Amino acid sequence: MGETVRIVLADDERMVRTALRVILEAEPGLEVVGEAAxxxxxxxxxxxxxxxxxxxxxxMPEIDGIRATEQILASMPEPPRIVVVTTFENDAYVYDALRAGASGFLLKRADADHLVQAVRTVARSDSLLFPAAVRALATEHARAKPAAPPWVARLTEREAEVLRLMTTGLTNAEIAGRMGVGAATVKSHVAAVLAKTGARDRTQAVIAAYEAGFVGSA
Structure with missing residues (x-):
C-alpha cells in the first residue's frame, strides 16, 4: 500500500457520500477515488x-453491503479493507458483515475524527478497529461450538497468547511490549494465527476466537 490511502464510498444516499468525501479529502494522505449508490x-x-x-x-438497493462484501472478497486476489457503515452498532447485520470479511464497522453518527481514525486503522491493519464494540458484538451474536475446531489445537502457546491479546485490540507494538519480545516476532505470530484460523485479518481472527469458545465474554 502506498502513502496515500485510496477510498471508495458505497452508500445509496448522495448527501452521505458527499459528507464523507468532504471529511476524508480534507485529511492528508486520504483520497476518495470512487463512489457507488x-x-x-x-x-x-x-x-x-x-x-x-x-x-x-x-x-443498499440491489444487493446489501454484506453480499457486496462477500463478492468483493471472493473475486479479488488482493481485496481492499472494508468498513461497514451502520446506524445501530448491535445490529445483527453488522455481525454478519464482520463474519463475511469486513474489517470493522463505523456508526453513521460517528464524528469526523472517528471516521478518519477508522480509515487509517484498517489501512494499517495492525490493530482491531474499535475492539470493545467488536467484542460486544461477538459476545452477543456468536454461538460457541460444542467442540473446539481443529485450529485451536494447532496454536502454539505463544500464538494462543498473541490471539488473546489481539482480541483486546492491542497493536503489534503493544503486544510485543506486553510479551517482552520484538515486534517482528509478534508479526510472525500474528501471521501464523491468521493462517491457522483461516482469517483474512485481525477482525476475522477475533470473531473466530469467540465462535470457537477460545475466548468468552468474561
Whole structure:
C-alpha cells in the first residue's frame, strides 16, 4: 500500500457520500477515488478501481453491503479493507458483515475524527478497529461450538497468547511490549494465527476466537 490511502464510498444516499468525501479529502494522505449508490455498483467500482479501503453501507438497493462484501472478497486476489457503515452498532447485520470479511464497522453518527481514525486503522491493519464494540458484538451474536475446531489445537502457546491479546485490540507494538519480545516476532505470530484460523485479518481472527469458545465474554 502506498502513502496515500485510496477510498471508495458505497452508500445509496448522495448527501452521505458527499459528507464523507468532504471529511476524508480534507485529511492528508486520504483520497476518495470512487463512489457507488448500490451494492452491485460497489462491487463493480471496487473491482475496477482497486482501492485500499471501502466504506460500505449495510443496507443498499440491489444487493446489501454484506453480499457486496462477500463478492468483493471472493473475486479479488488482493481485496481492499472494508468498513461497514451502520446506524445501530448491535445490529445483527453488522455481525454478519464482520463474519463475511469486513474489517470493522463505523456508526453513521460517528464524528469526523472517528471516521478518519477508522480509515487509517484498517489501512494499517495492525490493530482491531474499535475492539470493545467488536467484542460486544461477538459476545452477543456468536454461538460457541460444542467442540473446539481443529485450529485451536494447532496454536502454539505463544500464538494462543498473541490471539488473546489481539482480541483486546492491542497493536503489534503493544503486544510485543506486553510479551517482552520484538515486534517482528509478534508479526510472525500474528501471521501464523491468521493462517491457522483461516482469517483474512485481525477482525476475522477475533470473531473466530469467540465462535470457537477460545475466548468468552468474561
Amino acid at each position: 448500490t451494492g452491485a455498483e460497489a462491487v463493480s467500482v471496487v473491482r475496477e478501481l482497486r482501492p485500499d479501503v471501502v466504506l460500505m453501507d449495510v443496507r
